[in-house]
Amino acid sequence: MAMNSTGRPTAPADAQSTAQDVDTFSGSRGLLQAEPLLFEVGAADKCGVDLPDVPEHTSRLGGLERSEAIGLSGLSEPEAMRHYVRLSQRNYAIDLGLYPLGSCTMKHNPRLNEKLARLAGFADVHPLQPQSTVQGALALMGELSHWLCAITGMDAVALSPKAGAHGEWCGMMCIRAALQERGELSTRRRVLVPQSAHGTNPATAAECGFDIDELPADATGRVDMDVFRSKIGPDVAAVMLTNPNTCGLFERDIREIADLVHEAGGYFYCDGANLNAIMGKTRVRDLGVDAMHINLHKTFSTPHGGGGPGAGPVVLSKRLSQFAPVPYLVQDGDAWRLVEDDAQAEEKPFGRMCAFHGQMGMFTRALAYMMSHGADGLRQVSEDAVLNANYLLARLKGEMSPAFDGVCMHEALFDDTFLKNTDVTTLDFSKAMIDEGYHPMTMYFPLVVHGAMLIEPTETESKESLDRFADTLLSLAVAAKSGSSDRFVSAPVLAPLQRLDETQAARQPVLRWREA
Amino acid sequence: MSKIYFTEDHEYLIVDGDTATIGISTYAAGQLGDVVFVELPDTGKTVKKGDDIAVVESVKSASEIYAPVSGKITHANEALEDEPETVNGEPQGAGWFFKMTISDVSELEGMMDEAAYAEFTRE
Numbered sequence: 001m002a003m004n005s006t007g008r009p010t011a012p013a014d015a016q017s018t019a020q021d022v023d024t025f026s027g028s029r030g031l032l033q034a035e036p037l038l039f040e041v042g043a044a045d046k047c048g049v050d051l052p053d054v055p056e057h058t059s060r061l062g063g064l065e066r067s068e069a070i071g072l073s074g075l076s077e078p079e080a081m082r083h084y085v086r087l088s089q090r091n092y093a094i095d096l097g098l099y100p101l102g103s104c105t106m107k108h109n110p111r112l113n114e115k116l117a118r119l120a121g122f123a124d125v126h127p128l129q130p131q132s133t134v135q136g137a138l139a140l141m142g143e144l145s146h147w148l149c150a151i152t153g154m155d156a157v158a159l160s161p162k163a164g165a166h167g168e169w170c171g172m173m174c175i176r177a178a179l180q181e182r183g184e185l186s187t188r189r190r191v192l193v194p195q196s197a198h199g200t201n202p203a204t205a206a207e208c209g210f211d212i213d214e215l216p217a218d219a220t221g222r223v224d225m226d227v228f229r230s231k232i233g234p235d236v237a238a239v240m241l242t243n244p245n246t247c248g249l250f251e252r253d254i255r256e257i258a259d260l261v262h263e264a265g266g267y268f269y270c271d272g273a274n275l276n277a278i279m280g281k282t283r284v285r286d287l288g289v290d291a292m293h294i295n296l297h298k299t300f301s302t303p304h305g306g307g308g309p310g311a312g313p314v315v316l317s318k319r320l321s322q323f324a325p326v327p328y329l330v331q332d333g334d335a336w337r338l339v340e341d342d343a344q345a346e347e348k349p350f351g352r353m354c355a356f357h358g359q360m361g362m363f364t365r366a367l368a369y370m371m372s373h374g375a376d377g378l379r380q381v382s383e384d385a386v387l388n389a390n391y392l393l394a395r396l397k398g399e400m401s402p403a404f405d406g407v408c409m410h411e412a413l414f415d416d417t418f419l420k421n422t423d424v425t426t427l428d429f430s431k432a433m434i435d436e437g438y439h440p441m442t443m444y445f446p447l448v449v450h451g452a453m454l455i456e457p458t459e460t461e462s463k464e465s466l467d468r469f470a471d472t473l474l475s476l477a478v479a480a481k482s483g484s485s486d487r488f489v490s491a492p493v494l495a496p497l498q499r500l501d502e503t504q505a506a507r508q509p510v511l512r513w514r515e516a
Numbered sequence: 517m518s519k520i521y522f523t524e525d526h527e528y529l530i531v532d533g534d535t536a537t538i539g540i541s542t543y544a545a546g547q548l549g550d551v552v553f554v555e556l557p558d559t560g561k562t563v564k565k566g567d568d569i570a571v572v573e574s575v576k577s578a579s580e581i582y583a584p585v586s587g588k589i590t591h592a593n594e595a596l597e598d599e600p601e602t603v604n605g606e607p608q609g610a611g612w613f614f615k616m617t618i619s620d621v622s623e624l625e626g627m628m629d630e631a632a633y634a635e636f637t638r639e
Contacts, residue, residue, distance in 0.1 A: 049619045109557070427576075444577060502550075503552060504577045506550075506552035506553070506573075506575060
């Protein structure tokens with residue numbers, strides 16, 4: 001047998017270096033490559049593609065032609081590819097590990113969805129193609145609409161909103177249109193929004209021109225019904241409620257809230273971003289909802305986070321369905337058709353929200369997710385989401401401090417009581433999780449809980465995966481309480497970038513690259 | 517002779533006759549963390565007690581500042597726009613937000629004095 005006598009098959013026993021001690025010449029850390037900005041790696045005279053010479057032409061720009069080079073950095077194709085692959089290696093994703101970001105619902109994305117979303121008949125169609133050539137894509141939208149209405153029991157759905165907050169705006173604009181038709185838009189000015197609603201809710205109501213009236217939470221983290229009853233009146237346009245709310249709790253009085261707002265002549269908007277905790281268990285129609293958006297990218301998978309893409313269809317009650325925006329889908333016999341023009345509409349659309357019909361890729365993924373799970377599978381998704389969150393709540397509550405007593409829905413909320421009298425804050429604790437290889441939970445939100453830590457485990461996490469996560473958090477909590485704040489105050493130290501100066505970044509942001 | 521009052525929303529008023537200087541308490545500034553942005557009310561504006569008229573944003577959160585009493589805004593501390601960190605450094609001094617003339621001084625009744633506020637924030 002030939003031994004490798006010239007190389008060094010194992011490190012010498014006296015090698016003392018640890019990762020932090022080594023400064024590399026290249027700036028890379030082993031296989032974790034240093035990545036400069038595109039402006040730093042490229043050069044203006046480089047180009048990744050061969051462009052043909054511009055033929056003889058006369059300019060019609062009337063002297064407005066650019067006279068100097070634009071100064072953009074050029075890269076070869078491999079350089080451009082490496083740049084993004086390297087950045088992606090520094091990213092954290094649900095495909096890499098448990099992603100406990102509360103209020104965001106990071107779903108596992110089945111690869112089947114991706115395969116179907118890439119089928120040419122869905123992926124390579126253009127919104128301006130004649131509708132006769134995209135009947136399959138339109139039929140998919142029709143089928144998706146049917147599933148969304150069936151799951152919620154609602155009468156109609158507007159597919160075009162592109163994200164949750166866009167969906168809120170769609171729903172509130174339908175309510176506005178309904179009030180306008182009743183001649184009550186000028187007298188119904190108030191929209192009631194609980195503190196435990198998503199932060200976008202009051203922003204949406206304000207954008208639609210309403211005055212926001214905040215509803216406080218009671219000691220159990222739910223809407224304070226005494227205050228609610230005192231605020232309801234003939235000048236209320238709507239109530240906007242998130243259910244389950246951002247404390248991860250089911251609003252037990254939701255039916256009474258709906259009845260009271262209806263009795264007073266207002267509408268009930270429900271933020272459905274957390275539908276993944278109740279679908280197949282609770283029928284939205286039975287809750288008395290008039291409008292609710294559904295985050296396809298949260299409830300029905302799709303890679304999201306980091307800015308997109310999303311889809312926020314809005315289901316509507318009979319009272320509001322006639323005000324849904326264009327374009328909307330109708331079926332004539334076997335043929336599908338998008339009604340694009342307000343003037344041709346038989347209904348009373350409040351207008352148009354975006355250029356085309358919505359996010360085709362999300363529609364495909366969501367329908368694939370629904371059809372591969374089936375009704376029983378979707379119900380189990382909700383059950384597992386709630387079970388996983390409660391498992392973590394039960395495992396962690398010995399060392400960490402739950403914000404409220406009792407069980408939770410799909411997310412477990414803790415406050416920072418357990419860090420009291422330590423030097424460790426919620427921020428430090430979260431940063432230390434990065435060194436442990438986990439994306440931090442949502443922190444300092446919801447605002448109604450001091451030093452909040454909101455943990456939402458994906459329903460597909462196994463018990464083993466949840467146990468590893470819980471063990472890590474328990475160890476961190478014990479370490480924090482033992483009085484050693486060393487591993488917390490400067491964390492993360494093992495990440496590609498160490499702790500950033502958020503204060504400086506907010507006070508003196510550097511918003512563009514400049515040559516050094 | 518000026519007197520300092522505190523509200524349950526952690527704002528203070530330094531009152532001299534019918535004029536008041538308003539900001540957030542030292543306790544509140546500590547709780548907020550590093551302040552990074554302050555939005556101030558327009559001077560000359562007439563406000564009602566409880567109106568939200570300013571915003572203070574820290575690395576942790578954005579909070580509304582309410583008019584603690586009814587009246588008219590006379591000055592806004594524009595220095596905070598460039599140096600919001602003054603709110604952390606001297607919350608009850610140079611870090612004041614705005615000054616106003618009080619339209620009804622009886623609205624001050626029931627507000628906390630320094631000792632009562634210290635008790636209020638003890639837990």
